[in-house]
Amino acid sequence: MDMGFFNEIGEKVELPRQDLTLRYGENSHEAAFVYGKPQFELLHEGKQLSYNNILDAESAWVLAKNLNVVGGGCAVIKHQTPCGVAYLRNDTDEEKINVIRKAIEADSESSYGGILATSFSLTLDMAKSINTYLEVIVAPEFDNEAVEYLSKKKVRLIKPLEYTPFAGKVAFGSLVLSERKFEGEPERLFGEEFNINEVKFALVVVEAVKSNAIVLVKDGVTVGIGGGQPSRKRSAWIATTLAGEKAHGAIAASDAFFPFTDGLEILMSAGVKCVAAPLGSIRDEEVLNFAKEHGIAFYKSPIRLFRH
Template sequence: MYLEKYNLELRYGENSHENAQIFGKPSFEILHEGKQISFNNILDAEAAYVVAKHLKYIDGYGSVVVKHQTPCGASIKKNKIESIISAISADEESSFGGILSVNFKFDEECALAIKKKYLEVVIAEKFTENAIEILKSKKIRILKVNNYEPKVGKPAFGAYLIGERKLPNLKFEHVAGPKLSVEEMKELTFAYIVIEGVKSNAILISKNLTTVGIGTGQPSRKRAAWIATSLAEKEAEGAFAASDAFFPFPDGLEILANAKVKAVIAPMGSIRDEQIIESANRFGISFYKASGRVFRH
């Protein structure tokens, strides 16, 4: 596959002393730029958009805030404004300077709901004219996304690796602890969808279809569980957790159990799977097996 250089000047590369270029035509339109868009803005924008798009598998309005290509907050609500505010408030400190994507039409009411100027970019498939004008006045960049198929890719050894990016089957198998209700399974599905966009190793905790703790980018899954529960604090009690890959040891699951997490979704495939199942039963945690891993590097 040969891609020509695309004529869009970027403010700078991954760091301000580095240049960056685009090859191939990106599937977005810049409705408002203001300060020139950067390499990092585009990567973060796609990271937010793909997770928001995947949230369409669950009824409701989905919003995601991303920084450094990983979610800091995500939420699904029955009301657009509540969805946006919940996603931002899930980790308001990390959301500062972040990028917001929604899976619904971004209208005037949505634009007015963003009270503070701490978002760099807003991404959606549709915007109303009034929303565009309001976001412009807040000096927020606006990207309108056209339909495309997401990929993953990395440069390596002078070549470029490109792979598919898609969710596995969202049917989960009950393997330990009490079975969950239909509504509770929706919560578990939400956690699993959002963790697909979190950098591995990752553990994510959610409650009321809103993230409350995300442990991301750790070389140890146990450490990711510790970060997620530390951020969630008391909200971990009765909450739902997702792991982007299998638990290699029961220690990460034990951290979630000590925080009183109610249910966990994770792939399996460890040589210690039986220990994990035994531990989940001993802790009284509802444990469901995902059909595949969803870690991202």
Template sequence: MKDPKVKRVLISVTDKSGVVQFASALATEFGAEIISTGGTARVLAEAGVPVTPIDDVTEFPEMMDGRVKTLHPKVHGGLLAKRDNADHMAQAAEHGIEMIDMVVVNLYAFTKTVDSGADFDTCIENIDIGGPSMLRSAAKNFESVAVVTRPDMYDEILDEMRANGGATKRSTRLSLALQVFETTNAYDGSIAAWLAQQIAGDADAEFPARIDLALSKVQDLRYGENPHQNAAFYRRDAYKMADHSLANARQLQGKELSYNNYLDLDAAWAAVREFDEPACVIVKHLTPCGVCVDDDIVAAYKKAHECDPVSAYGGVMAFNRPVTSDIVVAIFENKQFVEAIIAPEFAGDALAMYESKPNARLLATGGVNPAGKEVEFRSVEGGLLCQDSDAVAEDPAAFTVATKRQPTEAEMEELVFAWKVCKSVKSNAILIAKGHATVGVGGGQPNRVNSARIAVEQAGEKAVGAVAASDAFFPFRDGLDALAEAGVTAVIQPGGSIRDEEVVAAADEHGIAMVFTGHRHFRH
């Protein structure tokens, strides 16, 4: 079948950007008749584009506040009729139905309306009916009808028509049809999710009976966890416009990202966002191996690197301040190989310095969103686990001191720092901190005393006068004893063990101050 020329176009758009120029080109360059509805028709007419109102086509007025205007045989017959089917064309002629060769439609902004906090009735009115119906009819008949849903496609469509004698190509129409069904699928999913929340009420709003995840592929990755595994990164459509997120970070240079790069970048970015003060986080295999906050971001990097220089080599770094040339100088002085760095921005001279290391991946988020509550998803065979993210307001005033000795003001500040970092370490997690920097990190062990021993061994002499954090309670006193013997003076932990009295007694024996938070930060 020969590619059909575009002679009649139906335009009805919520997003009117570029539509006047597009419609004008269709009319003046290709002689297409422009049919339009309501507000779109007014915009086109005011711009001087010849336009046929939809009710001139249907011979029926728009009615019921615009709810009924395009749901008519003279619209859908003109979209669905098979041009090479004699019976279809005869029936169209009998009923005065003229063919429509292109539909330009984007839908009522339902999600935007919901996000604006609009009331229930307003949200209902912003459920598009005619738009999805026209899109589906046109997409089903892609052999004869082109359907355009995005303003950013206008120029591409016009260029193709100019090169193809006023017609669109079948491959293009098929691709556009796919976009339609992706669009209507996501649109209906967002309506269903919202309506389920309204029915369920506040109790089940976060975890409704059904969740439809709309995902769009951003890129194929170099490989998965291992080179023989294929991988790709998909962004949730809900995050398409989310500022300062990993999902929308711009890669400024470096090799393609791998599956493991994304995991480590996510861990590092989540950890660094815990702090308002200038902070640096170095992650290796999803585990923070160096974290520091300091008034000076360069000093924060240096102290984070000092925690574990061996693990930092080949790691991923995150900063909650722009990366400057001074930071890059410090990285180069340490001869630190870096897989990737994520930060709000990179200064021009810092980027210029990294041109000598073209494989290093540099990602800019444009800013920092403070850590907050959202829903996390994790795959298991045949399904997904969903949970609230581990977002707790750490208020020292709500903590309790379980021991005879109270922590000093300086110790309490250090304990809060250690507690915030500890939540990013795999359980069982024990973290030793000094000078608002990690000096020993033990985690991912099947028992807590081994984690304590690892943290103590890594900290060495720096453990003397340091503080420690445990992400969950001490089940026995052995872990605490290991920390005390190394010279730790204060410990923060959730409390809640049946042996709390035993552990507190051990702390009193050692003269250690112990703080209970009342909540744990277990990370499986």
């Protein structure tokens, strides 16, 4: 297949073809191709990997690895979008089993058939605690007993190698790449002081959600996720609708600035008490004044977290 990749001076570039055959492309009637060597070990392949499996698995792994800024955790992904995410309060095996359960149960309907990734090694007891059907499990290490137990199922087991993640798309016959970085510390501008790990957790998750993302978290787990919308207001409505009563007292994170106060109004009406977001809008002052007047704590994100 001629993909038509070219360098900066217009010369055609032949990309190395990796000997990895995928079941099918984005849809079952479409072929899929892998160029370059995927940086993972496939410990078990219950059924052949597909194009979507690889993209979802990487989305889950990058999010799980970013959770290390709050001590680690677990993420469940479907269609490159988080279904549920939870972070560790301590480093015990009991807590790790607990966050696996929390991440799945945060949206158990969407988690079914998803991809689960942990920032920590997966033991047999952790593997046995998984109570839903999954397409792929990704972890930095798997105990032999866990591999043996999970290999009796159709789930694929992926152990990532060390590599630098990029965001990218194929466009106009070329491969367009962007660096993917999560860095810096949120800064409280005003209002009540919230658990800084909860604020950072919300920002880590919102970085993994597509376009105009709004994420609500409470007590170490996601309670509402809205994204993939052309309007931030719509994402706020989706996140708060999914959260329901759990939005009361929750922390909301936005992947970019609020261009108007309407998104904040939806969050405030749902009971959100803290917002973390980047600044940069010509209406920043209006947005911040609105939050302050309505008793909402505001944390400034050091970076924009937008993913297309």
